[in-house]
């Protein structure tokens with residue numbers, strides 16, 4: 001089979017790393033990077049560290065308002081698909097690159113496979129939720145990380161081609177943990193002791209574009225930093241928004257550049273607690289056995305909350321500080337989102353569908 005994979009943002013490089021490795025054992029993959037993320041520490045570092053093949057095409061679209069960015073990608077991806085005529089287009093997650101890839105393919109009657117299908121926050125104010133709903137509607141093969149995702153799709157009347165395959169981020173994380181041990185010296189470089197610091201990430205549009213919310217979140221991190229160091233790799237979107245705000249009070253709130261995946265995994269693994277609005281980081285915290293506070297009003301990863309390893313705490317500084325100081329998760333941590341073999345399930349699902357099985361059970 002010939003597959004065009006469309007990726008463009010940091011979490012997609014990580015997800016594609018896991019799937020590409022398996023896909024290329026038996027099939028031809030044309031890797032298209034939309035250029036949505038382009039700084040070296042948001043893009044190139046992941047290709048190097050995770051041994052992702054060089055993109056065959058980099059569309060170089062870059063940043064822009066939602067419609068402008070998505071529209072430019074749609075036009076450019078269409079050109080690639082017309083030239084390559086693939087059997088499938090493979091898209092990941094919920095970014096503008098995901099929707100552009102899916103829409104371009106669907107309009108050309110090229111079947112779309114969506115990795116991380118069925119996730120819902122039920123909050124249409126998020127650009128990601130719009131991308132998810134539309135991409136799922138356009139996809140022939142919907143590769144879900146959880147039973148909840150399958151059920152979400154069923155509620156929208158989408159049943160054909162839906163499979164629970166687990167989460168390809170678990171595969172990527174297992175690979176990175178193995179690589180990071182020995183290769184990442186971030187704890188030594190930053191003089192951090194395992195269990196002796198907090199790790200924070202913030203990048204959601206809802207938290208960064210609303211300066212009142214961002215101020216509350218930074219104030220919570222500042223207060224927490226009075227007690228223990230807070231390591232805060234700052235997403236470029238957040239860096240830009242923070243430029244309009246006063247600098248942090250505490251030097252122990254360490255605002256650093258985004259880090260590569262191997263350093264990130266080491267920082268996550270040894271943190272006492274993680275505070276984040278990232279989807280990927282919530283799951284990684286769970287798999288690594290680190291308690292997590294989600295700095296949003298809702299999460300798509302509801303199983304981590306049900307297991308009481310993740311708490312959705314919003315943006316009130318008082319709540320965040322008090323939860324960060326007192327949250328102790330239970331001893332049990334049930335296995336979630338597959339056993340780290342989702343990439344193989346995804347590729348087999350494509351093969352089964354292609355052979356006429358319509359996507360039969362992969363898991």
Ligand code: UD1
Pocket residue numbers: 009010011036037038039042063064094095096097127128203204205236237240
């Ligand atoms: C995007 C995704 C989001 C995902 C996140 C992963 C959409 C709608 N959002 O959000 O779902 O969680 O990626 O990180 O697709 N910028 C740079 N350098 C870069 C990339 C971005 O400076 O390499 C800055 C630009 O000012 C840009 C801003 O960050 O305007 C936002 O980038 P964009 O890709 O539009 O959205 P993200 O917030 O990164």
Ligand code: UDP
Pocket residue numbers: 010011014201203233234257258259260261262264265277278279280281284
């Ligand atoms: N990540 C990273 N370096 C950082 C911050 C995040 O490698 O400085 C990784 C993180 O471990 C996770 C992925 O990037 O695997 C999540 O990306 P992000 O939070 O940007 O997007 P989301 O998952 O929310 O879509």
